[in-house]
Amino acid sequence: MSEKEDKPKNKTRREFLQELGYVGIGAVIGGSAIFAGINYDKRKRQIDRIKVLTAENELIEIDRKDAGKVVKSKQEVLTYLQKEGREGIVGKRWVMVIDLSRCRNARKCMSSCQSAHHLRPEQSHITTLKMQESLDTPPYYMPKQCQHCDNPPCVAVCPVDATFKRPDGIVLIDNERCIGCRFCIAACPYSARYFNWSKPLHEQEDKDLTYNVELNVPQRKGTITKCLFSADRVREGKLPYCVGACPNGVFYFGDENEDAVTNGTTKETVRFKKLLEDNGGYRLMAELGTNPRVYYLPPKGKSYPFQDKDREEAEEHLKG
Amino acid sequence: MLDQLKSDTITSDLLRHIRLNKAFIIWMGVLGISFLVCIYAYTIQLRDGLGVAGIRDYVSWGLYISNFVFFVAVSLIGMLMTAVLGLIGIKWASPLARIAEIIALAFASVAGLVIISDMGRPDRLLYVFIHGRVQSPIVWDITVVTIYIIISLLLLYLPLIPDFKICYDKLEKAPKIQRTIYKILSLNWNNTPEQQKIIKNSIRVLAILIIPVAFGIHTVTSWLFANTSRAGWDSTIFGPYFVSGAFVAGCAAVIIAMYFYRYNYKLKDYITDMHFDKMAKLLVLVSLVYLYFNLNEFMVPGYKMKKFDAIHLNELFTGAHALLFWSTQLLGLVLPIIILLFKQMRKPLPVMVVSIFVLVGAWFKRYIIVVPTQEHPYLPIQNVPLNFKFYTPTLIEILITIAPILLAIIIITILSKVIPIIPIHETLEELEEPEKVGNK
Known part of the structure; x- marks a missing residue:
């Protein structure tokens, strides 16, 4: 041509x-x-x-x-996960309800949490406490984790914005940012924060993993770790690790905006407000004004007796 | 002629200690080697993490933070001596101003290092500047401490300018490089009225400026605790409580330094019995103020005995920390006040001994403020090993705590070997002044 x-x-x-x-x-x-x-x-x-x-x-x-050929560098994936982790899940307001009348101190919440987040035995984002308000009142078991406060003292004091509050209510910790000053530990009235005092449990196995801020894995020496409301699971539309692991139906998890929470054991979904209203729901140390997103139902009509062997430990806290 | 002779004697007396001697080298050797041992301990902490210290998730602030509070506290004395006493024209304090300023500078700058030893990730120190959040009291603390260090440095340096000139003129035997440095630092000082006016005005401005900054550094330091809702820290008087306590510790530190200089540098004619008497009275005054704040701090919650306050106070008054608590209060505060009320006890040696008790007491008082509160959080400490419940410092931790103390002493020792510890220029000026008045 x-x-x-x-x-x-x-x-x-x-x-x-x-x-x-x-x-x-x-x-x-x-x-x-x-x-x-x-x-x-x-x-x-x-x-x-x-x-x-x-x-x-x-x-x-x-x-x-x-x-398929697009090469994402480790740094790019990390940046993406950190950005996504700070934005949260649009339109949601996550809440948890813990029914103290059903807790038998089975500690399945603790073990599932520890294995998901690669924690040492003495670290646990959630821990079941043997509680007693005063010497004359009955003891009970109480799972306790980060309360994901709407007015979080830990976020206020953090000097580098390493711990932050997401629009969907979850308080996270970015251990690529944390400087390890532990001011948040001092500020948290719920003792919900843990520090990696020495090398993390799975340091070797996890060394090639890209840090996921919603899972806080791999754990890093010299930084804080705490309950994340299983932000990684929630993103996939699943219930948090502890909620799913409980055999006794203690935990409900859901969205305040939808007014619906799902029980992790029975998978039954109920109205959040009604659940609180029918059972006298309350929040831990409400007088501190931290506005937690974790609600408790009182240990009324316990389905399981408090063990005699645990009485001494429950009372210990009340003595000076 | 006689005047000339007198001022020559003063100059040579006050310059005598600026030289290297055997005692200094041995003293520095001991300090240096001990410091290196402590630095070795810190390298272990860098390698293995903060877990080598006794601090754990519940008591997570231990010796390091207590030490930090102590260092900031001692550094406040520079403000009290140079600014407050200087501005209200208290003449006896002016020969001691430089000692106070050296202590202030050394302790304030080392305080910054102490806080680094408490960081889990010291490699991320710069994040505080890159990602700093203005809402965090830590950022406030870093800001005011930095400003305080700068102003203290200027307050040490400006009155030194005429003295550097004297050093350059008189210290002919000093190494050449040392004399060159004196010459550069003296900024062509010629003792002209204009220069004198500039220096007087600058010192005055700085002296006024440093007062709010000094209150700032220790008030903000107290807020690291008071801004949390823990029983024992949740107090509205922590600011003035800390500031008044700081003056007690600082006065004691200055008295100890005065005693050391008086005997080692043969300055009996310049740091006199009168100075010890006056400093002892000042110590009693600030201790009484501190005692008053202590009364408020323990009596008010002690009267109400709210649940968690009661647990905390019982622990201090009769529990595991009782011995330490009562020792600091009685040996470090009440008894020194009583002893120093007697005139015969305000002689150099007894004042110095009492000051050592006060200073050691002040250190342990910081420990009493920082540690016991954390052993009793609102929720029970369970499902953790025993060493998480009760804090016991480790040897490595103790060494890392000693390191900054040694470093501060090293800085003070070196400074007092290169600059006149008593302001020469001011001393000579004061010598002239009464005569001028007399001539009229």
Whole structure:
């Protein structure tokens, strides 16, 4: 198609042929490239191109078949997870209800939490306490974790914004940011925060994992760890680790906006407000004004007696 | 002629200690080696984490934070001596101003290092500046401590400018490099009236500026505790309680330093019995104020005995911390006040001995403020090993706590070997002044 474009003037036959050769080859290559390119592009634009959001929040278009080749550096994944972790889940307000009348101190919540977050035996984001308000009142078992306060003292005192409150109500800790000053431990009235005093339990096994702020794994030496309301599970639409592990139906978890909470054992979903109203729900140390997102139902009509062997430990706290 | 002779004697007396001698080298050697041992302990902590110390999840602030509070407390004396006493024109305090300022500078700058030894991730120190949140009292603390260090440095340096000139002129035997430094630091001081006016005005401005900053550093330090809702820390008087306690510790530190300088540097004619008498009276005054705040701090919750306050106070008054509590209150506060009320006890040696008790008491008082509260949180401590419930410092932790104390002493020792410990220029000026009045 390109030979016709050449119009030789006053040239020898030899020169003419030579030039014709060059131009011809060039034109064939160039023309076919343009042709192929236009066709290719047309075809691609319609079906095989996809839009991708980069970690830097840029919208770019790539070939669908190249999607698998996109190399995400560890840093990019980390940045993405940290960003996502700080934004939370739009439109939700997570709440937990703990029914103290059903707790038998089975401690399945503790063990599932410890294995999910790679914790040492003495660390547990959730712990069941043997509680007693005064020497004359009955003791009971109480699972206790971070209360995910709406007015969190730990977030207020953090000097580097390592611990933060998400719009969906969860208080998280970014252990890539934490400087280990432990001011949050001092400020938390619920003793809900733990520190990695030495090298974490699974340091070797976890060393290639990218840090997930919603799971706080891998744990890091010299930083804080605490209950995360299992933000990683919640993102997948599942119940938190402890809630799912409880054999006794102690925990309810759900969304305050939907006014619905689901029991982790029976999987029964009930009205959140009604559950509190029917059972006299309360919050721990409400007088401190921290506004926790964890609600307790009183240990009324306990389905399991408080063990005699635990009485001494429950009373210990009341003595100076 | 006689005047010239007198001022020459004063100058040579006050410059005598600026030289290297055997005692200094041995003293620095001992300090240096001990310091290196402590630094070795810190490298272990860097390698293995804060777990090498006795602090755990419940008592998570231990010796390091107590030490930090102590260092900030002692550093406040610079403000009291140079600014407050200087501005209201108390003449006897001016020869002691430089000692106070050296102590202030050394303790304030080392306080910054103490806080680093308590960090789980010291490698992320810069995050405080990169990601700093203005809502956090830690950020306030870092800001005011930095400002305090800068103003203290200036308050030490400005009155030194004329003295650097004297050092350059008179210390002909000193190494050449030392004399060059004196010359540079003296900023071409010629003792002209104009220069004198500039220096006087600058010192005055700084002296006024440092008062709110000094109140700031210790008030903010007290808020690290008072801004939490823990029984024992949740107190509205923590600011003045800490500031008044700081003056007690600082006065004691200055008295101990005065005693040391008087005998080692042969300054009997300049740091006189009168100075010890006056400083002892000042110590009694600030101790009485501190006693008053102690009364408030323990009596008010003690009268009501609310559930968790009661547990805390019982622990202090009769429980595991009772011995330490009553020792600090009686040996470190009440008895010193009583002893120093007697005139014959306000001689250099007894005042110095009492001051040692006061200073050691002040350190342990910080421990009493920081640690016991954390042993009794609102919710029970359960499902953890026994060492999580009761705090016991480890050897490594103790060494790391001693390191900053040694470092502060090293800084003070070096400074007092290169600058005149009593302001020469001011002493000479005061010598001239009464004569001027007399001539009129």
